[in-house]
Amino acid sequence: MTKDEIRQSLTEVFREVFDNDALVLRDETNADDIEEWDSYMHINIVVATEMRFGIKFQTAEIEALRNVGEFVDLIYRKSQ
Amino acid sequence: MLFNSPIFLFAFLPTVLLGYYVLGQRNARAAVLWLTASSFVFYGWWNPAFVLILAGSILFNFTVSVLLHASADRRRRRNLVLAFGVATDLLVLFYYKYLAYLIGVVAGLGLTSATPPSILLPLGLSFFTFTQIGFLIDCAQGEAHERGFIEYLLFVSFFPHLIAGPILHHREIMPQFARPELCQFRWASLATGSAIFFLGLAKKVVLADSLIGPIGSGFSHPAELGVTDAWLTAVGYSLQLYFDFSAYSDMAIGLAYMFNVRFPLNFNSPYKSRSIIEFWQRWHMTLTRYLTLYVYNPLAIHIARRRAMRAGTNASIPRSKKTLSAFVPSIVVPTLTTMLIAGIWHGAGLQFVIFGLLHGFYLVVNHAWRLFGPARSKAERSWIGSWSTALLQTSLTYMAVIVADIFFRATSAANGVALLSGMLGFGSGLADSLWTDKNLVTLVLCGLIAFCAPNVYQLMRGYEVALGQPKPVGDLMPRWRPSPAWAVGMGIVAAFAIANLWNVSEFIYFQF
Numbered sequence: 001m002t003k004d005e006i007r008q009s010l011t012e013v014f015r016e017v018f019d020n021d022a023l024v025l026r027d028e029t030n031a032d033d034i035e036e037w038d039s040y041m042h043i044n045i046v047v048a049t050e051m052r053f054g055i056k057f058q059t060a061e062i063e064a065l066r067n068v069g070e071f072v073d074l075i076y077r078k079s080q
Numbered sequence: 081m082l083f084n085s086p087i088f089l090f091a092f093l094p095t096v097l098l099g100y101y102v103l104g105q106r107n108a109r110a111a112v113l114w115l116t117a118s119s120f121v122f123y124g125w126w127n128p129a130f131v132l133i134l135a136g137s138i139l140f141n142f143t144v145s146v147l148l149h150a151s152a153d154r155r156r157r158r159n160l161v162l163a164f165g166v167a168t169d170l171l172v173l174f175y176y177k178y179l180a181y182l183i184g185v186v187a188g189l190g191l192t193s194a195t196p197p198s199i200l201l202p203l204g205l206s207f208f209t210f211t212q213i214g215f216l217i218d219c220a221q222g223e224a225h226e227r228g229f230i231e232y233l234l235f236v237s238f239f240p241h242l243i244a245g246p247i248l249h250h251r252e253i254m255p256q257f258a259r260p261e262l263c264q265f266r267w268a269s270l271a272t273g274s275a276i277f278f279l280g281l282a283k284k285v286v287l288a289d290s291l292i293g294p295i296g297s298g299f300s301h302p303a304e305l306g307v308t309d310a311w312l313t314a315v316g317y318s319l320q321l322y323f324d325f326s327a328y329s330d331m332a333i334g335l336a337y338m339f340n341v342r343f344p345l346n347f348n349s350p351y352k353s354r355s356i357i358e359f360w361q362r363w364h365m366t367l368t369r370y371l372t373l374y375v376y377n378p379l380a381i382h383i384a385r386r387r388a389m390r391a392g393t394n395a396s397i398p399r400s401k402k403t404l405s406a407f408v409p410s411i412v413v414p415t416l417t418t419m420l421i422a423g424i425w426h427g428a429g430l431q432f433v434i435f436g437l438l439h440g441f442y443l444v445v446n447h448a449w450r451l452f453g454p455a456r457s458k459a460e461r462s463w464i465g466s467w468s469t470a471l472l473q474t475s476l477t478y479m480a481v482i483v484a485d486i487f488f489r490a491t492s493a494a495n496g497v498a499l500l501s502g503m504l505g506f507g508s509g510l511a512d513s514l515w516t517d518k519n520l521v522t523l524v525l526c527g528l529i530a531f532c533a534p535n536v537y538q539l540m541r542g543y544e545v546a547l548g549q550p551k552p553v554g555d556l557m558p559r560w561r562p563s564p565a566w567a568v569g570m571g572i573v574a575a576f577a578i579a580n581l582w583n584v585s586e587f588i589y590f591q592f
Contacts (some may be wrong), residue, residue: 061224
C-alpha cells in the first residue's frame with residue numbers, strides 16, 4: 001500500500017467512526033481540529049484502524065503521534 | 081528544603097544558578113552534573129538517608145531500561161523484565177506508603193495483633209516512582225529514544241519537579257538536557273523565570289497559607305460547625321488546595337525556566353471549567369496525562385480490541401457508540417478504574433478511595449450526557465442563553481469538585497461525611513466561627529482570581545515559558561513584559577511574598 005492509499009483508507013475509517021462523510025484528513029490534522037475527537041473516540045479510531053489494516057499498535061506508539069501525517073507514516077511502517 | 085524557605089531562596093538557589101552558568105560557559109556536561117549534585121543536596125536536606133532511596137531507585141530503573149533495550153527483539157524476555165521492574169517499583173511504593181495503613185486496618189478488624197510500624201514516607205516517592213515506571217513502559221515499547229545516563233539522572237532528580245511534579249515525560253525533558261545552548265546565560269530566562277516563581281510564591285504564602293487556620297479548625301471538628309462555617313470550610317479548602325498546588329507548579333516551572341528548561345503546564349485555570357472532563361484537562365494536567373497514557377488508554381484499547389474481535393471482522397468499525405451495552409465496557413470500566421487508582425495514588429485511606437470514585441462517577445455522568453444527552457438547544461446559541469448556560473455549567477462543575485475535595489482533605493471518610501452533613505444543616509453549630517474579616521477578604525480575593533483573572537501563563541502569553549498553551553485571552557488582558565513597570569510590580573509582589581516567609585508551611589502535595 002502506498003501512503004496515499006493509506007490516507008484514503010484512513011479517511012474512510014475516520015468518516016465511519018465520526019459518522020461524518022464530509023470529513024477530510026490532511027497531514028497536519030490533529031485532535032484539536034475535530035470537535036468530537038475526545039479520549040473515547042480516540043480509542044475507537046485506534047482499534048478501527050487496527051482492524052482495517054490488520055496491524056496492532058503499542059500504546060506508546062500512538063501517544064508519540066502528533067498528527068494524521070505521522071499516523072499514516074506509522075501505519076505504513078507497520079504494514080510493510 | 082522548601083521553595084518557600086529563606087535557606088532555599090537566599091543560599092541554595094543563587095549558588096546553584098551561579099555554579100550552573102559559570103561551569104556551563106566552559107563545559108555543558110559539568111553544568112549538568114553540578115545541577116544533578118545540587119538536586120541530591122536539595123533532596124537530602126530533609127533526611128540524608130533518603131538520598132539512598134532516590135539514588136537506588138534511579139540506578140535500579142536505569143539498569144532495567146538497559147536490560148529492556150538489550151531484549152528488544154525477544155518479546156517474552158522483554159515482558160518479563162518489564163513486569164519485574166514495574167513490580168519492584170510498586171512494591172517499594174507499597175511498603176512506604178500503604179503497608180502501615182493496611183496493617184492498621186487488618187489489626188482494627190481483630191485479624192492480627194501486630195501494631196502498624198512507623199514508616200517515614202520518603203518525599204516525592206510516588207512522583208519519582210511514577211515518572212520512572214512510565215519510562216520503563218516506553219522503553220519496553222521501543223518509544224524511549226534518549227538513553228544517556230547523565231540525562232536520565234537529571235531528568236528524574238532535577239530539583240524543581242522532584243518532590244511534587246509536574247510529572248514529566250522523558251520525551252519532553254531529556255532532549256532539553258542534551259541541547260548545546262542549555263546553559264548559556266540569558267537575562268530573559270532569569271527575568272521571566274523569577275517573575276513566575278515569585279507570582280507562585282505570593283499565591284502560596286500570601287493567599288493559600290492565610291486560609292490554613294480556620295480550615296484546619298473546621299476539619300478538626302466538622303460535626304460542631306454551623307451551615308455557614310461548614311460551607312466556608314469546604315469552599316475555603318477548594319481554594320486553598322488550588323492556590324497551594326498551582327503555586328507549587330508555578331514555582332517549579334519558573335525555577336526550571338531560570339535554568340533554560342521548559343516544564344509542561346500543570347494548571348490552566350481549572351475552576352473556570354464548564355464540565356468535569358474539562359476540569360481534568362485543566363487540573364493537575366500532568367497527572368491526567370500520565371494516567372491517560374499508562375492506565376486509561378491501555379485498558380480502554382484492550383477492552384475495545386476484545387469487543388471488536390468478538391463482534392467479528394465485519395463489524396470492524398465500532399458503530400455502537402450510542403448504546404448502553406457499549407458504554408459500560410468502553411467508558412465506565414476504564415474511567416472508574418483509572419480514577420480509583422488516581423485516588424489511591426494520593427494516599428492510603430478510604431477517603432482517597434471515595435475521592436477517586438466520586439470523580440470517576442462524575443466523569444461517567446459527563447460522558448453519558450455527551451453521548452445520550454440532548455443536542456445543543458437554540459436558546460444556548462443566543463448571547464444570554466450561552467452566558468447563563470456557561471454560568472450553570474461552571475457552578476455545577478465547581479460544586480462537584482468541592483464535594484470531592486472534602487474527602488481529599490478529610491482525616492477519614494467519617495470526617496468528610498460529617499462536614500458534608502454540616503453543609504446540609506445537620507451540624508450542631510456549637511463551635512465558634514474562626515473566620516476573621518481578614519480570612520473572609522482573602523477567601524473572596526482567591527475566588528475572584530480563580531474564576532475571573534487570567535492565569536500566569538496567560539499573562540506571559542507570547543513567551544512560551546511552559547510546554548503547552550494556556551487558553552487564549554483577549555488583547556485587553558494585561559500582558560507581562562520585561563519592562564521597568566512590570567519589574568517594579570513584580571518587585572512589590574516578591575517583597576510582599578518574602579515578608580510573609582516567616583510563617584513557613586509545607587505544600588499540601590508533599591504528603592503524596
